[in-house]
Structures are given as C-alpha cells and as structure tokens.
Amino acid sequence: MYLVKRHQKWWAMHDVPPRLRPIMGLKRLAKSLETEDERVAKRRAQLLWVHDWSKRVEEAKRGAPHIEEAETAFLRRLLTQADTEEEKQLLMDSIRDETQERIDRALSRAGYKDEREVPEDEEVPGVAEAERFFKLATGVLTPTLEHLDEWLAGLPNEAKTKDQKRSTVVKFGEAFPYLQDVNRKAVQRWFQRRADEEGLTTKTLNRYLSELRSYWAFLRSLELVPEEGSPFEKLAYNGKKSGERKPFSPEDVVKLLRAAEEKNDKSLADLITLAMWTGARIESLCKLRIGDLKGDHLRIEDDKTPAGNRDVPIHSRLKPILKRLVKESQDGFILSGLSVNKYGDRSDAIGKRFGRLKADLGFSEAHVFHSIRKTVTTLLENAGVSENVAADIVGHEKPRITYGLYSGGASLETKRKALEKLAYPGL
Known part of the structure; x- marks a missing residue:
C-alpha cells in the first residue's frame, strides 16, 4: 500500500497482483482518505488495509481463483479429450455462449445494452475477464502455476x-x-x-x-510448452557477490560465549560451548540425543555429508558440561527444550538467536555460527595437527586421494590428542 496526494487530499493505493486482477476485476485498489494531514492519512490507510483491503486480497487468493481455474482447466480437458469434431464444436459453442453471457452481465452492470454503446476509450469492468475466461477454457492461455x-x-x-x-x-x-x-x-x-x-x-x-x-x-x-527454445537458456544476470564466511578469532568465540551467558541464554551458551570444543555443525549439535553419547566420545550421524558421520572424542573441558546437560534433559536430547519448526528442525530458532547475538556484538554477515567450525579448524592447523586428522574430527572429505580412498580414518586416541590442543584465552 502507498499514499498519493490528489487535489490536496491523500489517497490510499494498492496495486493488485497480476494473477488476481481477473478475479477482483480491477488493477488497483484506491480510496480517498479525506484528509490533507499525512500523519492522519497513514493512520487511516493502515486501518483501511487491516479491516478491508487485506481481507479482499486474501479472499481472492483463497477462493475465486481456484474455482475459476478449476472450471477452465476442466473445460480444456474436455476439449482435448473430445472423440469427434462435432463433440468438440458443441463444447466450443457452449464456451462461447458462457463467455457472451459474462460479457452481457458486465455491460448490464455498467448500464449498457450491448458493446456498441461503450465508448472506444472506456474499459467496462468484467469484459476483459470474460474474454480471458474464453482463452483459458480453450487453451489459448494456460495458468503458469496450474501444474x-x-x-x-x-x-x-x-x-x-x-x-x-x-x-x-x-x-x-x-x-x-x-x-x-x-x-x-x-x-x-x-x-x-x-x-x-x-x-x-x-x-x-x-x-x-x-x-x-x-x-x-x-x-x-505434458506438452504444455514448446519442445524447443527454452526461455531459461543463455541468461545473463549479475547478482550480489556472496561474502566468504570468516572464522572467529579464539577471543571472539569467548566473547560470544560470555555475551550469551550475560543474556542468561543458557541453551545458546551451551550450543556455543559444544561447537568450540567439537567443531560440529549447528544442525548436528541440535540433533544430538543422549544415546549419541558413547562414554568418551560423541557419535554424529545423519550429517550433511557422508564424511560428516563420525565419532568425536569429548574434550576434557566439555565433560562436565555434557554431564550436566544429560542430567537436565527432559526430552532425550543433549540440548534439551529447543523449539522445532514445521520441518522438524531444532536449530532454526536458536540459530536466529545466535545471529542476533553476533550482530549486537558488531560482527559482519561474513561471520555466522559456521564460523566457529572454521575457528576450530584454524586452531587445529596452528597446533600442528595434520590435515587428515583435522578432517576426521570436523567431518570433512579427506584432502588427499590415498587417505580418502583407502584409510579407515584416524583412531579415537589420535583425534583425542589433537582436540586436547584446542585452547581459548581466558578459559
């Protein structure tokens, strides 16, 4: 919705989406707000949208379009399935009659007896829609979203x-x-x-x-579009460049942890703690169940890639936290009580909380929760851990063909010694 000033008075305007115009019979909703004061106009426009226009648009989306599209789709199917030319011609005549009846009703509502009385520069509401009905019913037009x-x-x-x-x-x-x-x-x-x-x-x-x-x-x-000449070939467009994700510094990770604790967001603080000592993805951490705790290591399964399915030794700093989380769990998950979205994803809401936390601390879009995973990888590299062992810890594909194809992976003890080299200032 937007405001336009006409003859010293403010008007509310809303452009009707193209697919709803045949249903609503107009291209734009417009109404005088009967005021010269812009602040008053904005308030009245908001009330108009809430109490009238939004409902009309929603009704058009839910109701009439589906009825109209279902009817015309049915008629198109009858035409294509007609056994004889005579049967097809009878159906075409019926569609023409229905179209003319619609046009006649539209003309009558506008006060005209027939189309000859309509001035050349006037569009009678409903006539164009009736003509579109004919085109849809006969297959001249096919709704893009129908299938x-x-x-x-x-x-x-x-x-x-x-x-x-x-x-x-x-x-x-x-x-x-x-x-x-x-x-x-x-x-x-x-x-x-x-x-x-x-x-x-x-x-x-x-x-x-x-x-x-x-x-x-x-x-x-379905033979609804031409076999040759796709409209999606040889396109050229320039989108915004994706920013490369950057690792947090170890100091930044501690800063994030302390900020979550200060907000008394215990779940988020625990999530950050798990990530900084394991290098695991947020989705994997939020899916961890108590049964995935195998004594001295965590078993991560159903990860993003096959290489992500792995055993991660429990860092000594993480043991007391996991013990507490298991004791407090009310639902069988290590991170208990997380809200679930409609797709069953437990990481969505808490991930958004992390996004707000890091934004409040001044971090850019290049820093996301996944950046903690990069921090762990960087710390392992700087501690002299081999690339293959680090890959086994964080669940990456092996960088070299020999280890990638033939190695069974680093032992738990090798990974444990590597993880124990992780260290964060002030902890």
Whole structure:
C-alpha cells in the first residue's frame, strides 16, 4: 500500500497482483482518505488495509481463483479429450455462449445494452475477464502455476526443499501468470530485477534458475510448452557477490560465549560451548540425543555429508558440561527444550538467536555460527595437527586421494590428542 496526494487530499493505493486482477476485476485498489494531514492519512490507510483491503486480497487468493481455474482447466480437458469434431464444436459453442453471457452481465452492470454503446476509450469492468475466461477454457492461455502441485508431488525432496521450490515458482508465476507470457527476454529482465531490487546473490539466482528449468521440463513433458527454445537458456544476470564466511578469532568465540551467558541464554551458551570444543555443525549439535553419547566420545550421524558421520572424542573441558546437560534433559536430547519448526528442525530458532547475538556484538554477515567450525579448524592447523586428522574430527572429505580412498580414518586416541590442543584465552 502507498499514499498519493490528489487535489490536496491523500489517497490510499494498492496495486493488485497480476494473477488476481481477473478475479477482483480491477488493477488497483484506491480510496480517498479525506484528509490533507499525512500523519492522519497513514493512520487511516493502515486501518483501511487491516479491516478491508487485506481481507479482499486474501479472499481472492483463497477462493475465486481456484474455482475459476478449476472450471477452465476442466473445460480444456474436455476439449482435448473430445472423440469427434462435432463433440468438440458443441463444447466450443457452449464456451462461447458462457463467455457472451459474462460479457452481457458486465455491460448490464455498467448500464449498457450491448458493446456498441461503450465508448472506444472506456474499459467496462468484467469484459476483459470474460474474454480471458474464453482463452483459458480453450487453451489459448494456460495458468503458469496450474501444474505446480503435480510437479512437486513427483519430487523426492524433503518438505523444506519442496517449499523452497514452491516459493520460487510462485514468485515467477506472479510475474508471469500464464505460460504464454513467458519468453527469454522477459525472463532475463525478471532475473535481473530480483538481483537489483531484492539484492539476491548470484548463487541464489542460480538456484532459482535450476528450479525453474526443472518445472519447465515437467511442463514440456505434458506438452504444455514448446519442445524447443527454452526461455531459461543463455541468461545473463549479475547478482550480489556472496561474502566468504570468516572464522572467529579464539577471543571472539569467548566473547560470544560470555555475551550469551550475560543474556542468561543458557541453551545458546551451551550450543556455543559444544561447537568450540567439537567443531560440529549447528544442525548436528541440535540433533544430538543422549544415546549419541558413547562414554568418551560423541557419535554424529545423519550429517550433511557422508564424511560428516563420525565419532568425536569429548574434550576434557566439555565433560562436565555434557554431564550436566544429560542430567537436565527432559526430552532425550543433549540440548534439551529447543523449539522445532514445521520441518522438524531444532536449530532454526536458536540459530536466529545466535545471529542476533553476533550482530549486537558488531560482527559482519561474513561471520555466522559456521564460523566457529572454521575457528576450530584454524586452531587445529596452528597446533600442528595434520590435515587428515583435522578432517576426521570436523567431518570433512579427506584432502588427499590415498587417505580418502583407502584409510579407515584416524583412531579415537589420535583425534583425542589433537582436540586436547584446542585452547581459548581466558578459559
């Protein structure tokens, strides 16, 4: 929503998304706020949005579009499945009659008997929508998102990844409501706008491209788009450069730990402690159960990569903390009581708390929780620990082919001696 001043009075405006315009019958919501005072106008606009406009937009998203799209999709299927030309012609005649009835109703609401009475420069609300109904029903237009659920249902991905793919295609569908709107030049502009307006990185844009190509290939398999000439080929766009993650210094890790303790965020302080003495990923630490504590080591399984599945010796400084955490656990997890998001991820909320903590301390976007893992790796390197032993501790692929292919990995005792070399100032 935005404000526009007309004839000394403020007006509230809201541009209707392209895919909802046929449903709502207009391109823009507009209403005079009956005031010259901008502060009063902002307050009235907020009330207007909360009590009226937002509900109208949500109703359009939930209701009519699905009814209309389902009806036209049904008619398209009947046309393609018609056994004879006569049957197909009868159906076409029925669709034309329905379209004309819609146009007649729209003209009647506007006070006209037929289209000849309408001035050339006037658009009668509902007429364009009726014509679009005809194009959708006869297959001249195909909604871009019509087969989205069908595509997602056939993917082997987890729910979180599917939701990510859905979000990408829905954003694309809002800009290109119909498959017939999609062409390479327009797609090129859409990608560059995402980079310019949303500050997306090239890495994120490349993910968008991969997901959209996959959806387009599915549509091609249904013979809904041309076999040749994909609009997603030979695109050029410049996204924001991804900042390389930097390690915290050992002093910084201690600073973060003390800050979490001062905030009385015990769970976050314990998470930082576990990370600084193991080098494990946040997701792995939050998934650790009491059963993963195997006497003198932690067993990390179901990690991000096969190399991440490993046994990590317990540093002497970590033993009393783990003993306390096991005693206090109420749910079987070493880090007990963490909130779980809709994907079953226990690291999401506490990870965001860490993000706010490090931002409050003045750390940049290049410093994330994963930076503690880099700190541990750096400390091991500076202590003279071999690269292969360090890889076995933090769960990296072996850097050299001989160890990577043939070695069974460093022993627990070798890893324990290496981990005991970790040290942080003031602890």
